[in-house]
Amino acid sequence: MLKNLNSGIFLVILSALAYSLITVILSLISSSLEWSNYQVLFVRFLIAGTICCIYCYRSILKISKDQLKLLSVLSIFYVLTSIFLYIDINKSGASSATAMLFSSPIFIIAFKSLQDKRLSLYLSATALLTTLGCILVNYSQSFELSFYSFLSPLCYSLYIWFSGKMNLSGDLKETGILLLNSALLLLVFNFSSITKEDYSLLSMHQFSLIIVVSLLSIFSILFFLKGVTKIGATRSSIIATTEPIFAVILASLVLEQYSTPLQFTGVILIIISNILIITKKTT
Numbered sequence: 001m002l003k004n005l006n007s008g009i010f011l012v013i014l015s016a017l018a019y020s021l022i023t024v025i026l027s028l029i030s031s032s033l034e035w036s037n038y039q040v041l042f043v044r045f046l047i048a049g050t051i052c053c054i055y056c057y058r059s060i061l062k063i064s065k066d067q068l069k070l071l072s073v074l075s076i077f078y079v080l081t082s083i084f085l086y087i088d089i090n091k092s093g094a095s096s097a098t099a100m101l102f103s104s105p106i107f108i109i110a111f112k113s114l115q116d117k118r119l120s121l122y123l124s125a126t127a128l129l130t131t132l133g134c135i136l137v138n139y140s141q142s143f144e145l146s147f148y149s150f151l152s153p154l155c156y157s158l159y160i161w162f163s164g165k166m167n168l169s170g171d172l173k174e175t176g177i178l179l180l181n182s183a184l185l186l187l188v189f190n191f192s193s194i195t196k197e198d199y200s201l202l203s204m205h206q207f208s209l210i211i212v213v214s215l216l217s218i219f220s221i222l223f224f225l226k227g228v229t230k231i232g233a234t235r236s237s238i239i240a241t242t243e244p245i246f247a248v249i250l251a252s253l254v255l256e257q258y259s260t261p262l263q264f265t266g267v268i269l270i271i272i273s274n275i276l277i278i279t280k281k282t283t
Helices: 002-030 037-055 065-092 096-100 104-116 123-137 150-163 170-187 192-193 202-254 261-279
Strands: none
Touching: 002 202, 037 065, 037 170, 037 202, 065 096, 065 150, 065 170, 096 123, 096 150, 104 123, 104 150, 104 202, 123 202, 123 261, 150 202, 170 202, 202 261
């Protein structure tokens, strides 16, 4: 049990690190890349899913219909999270949208309270603490909220919640199918944005970074799915909020965007909330 707990925590932290690397790399190439966010997301999902499926094509041929249905449900919530996040970024700004995305532990606790009316204040307080930490880390003077500020964390919470409840193994095969399903759904939801906009040629440097981002997408989903099967949705949702910590560190090292006292306070709150949830006996 303890071994599963430790390995699950480690996997979710690795997933958060991979996601923060994706954010930083995309920040590096966004100014020179003429593609829209949806184009980058579609190509990223498509490349990553294709790599996974080619690598384990034999096992994919044996996948059951039930597994496909479960992964399709996860893909819907994963894509909706991305779409609502980008809409919120355009309406409220990147800082506000990112901060609200990581309020997902509050929704997870709400889902859990529907099943367990005796849910302790301990978990609720931990979820609020980590959400406050994420807001402080991403806070800016232009902090605003829109309707989509609540839709993106809701969909992200459903993605985490069902990842923990479904009978998935969290392997490379499932990761590949989830990514390909996500690419297909993104194409359906944003057909005009993805197909009608110009796909300008990439430089070798940009193409290399897109490949790196695609590989990191595989690792972020693979590690998270594997981790959530070991430690459950509640722990995973809070431990996943370590992503802003990694983002702050990487931004200072790579982008030379140094943290403020407010961000440092937020980092401390996130660390405290993670310690509280790791030491609490829950799923």
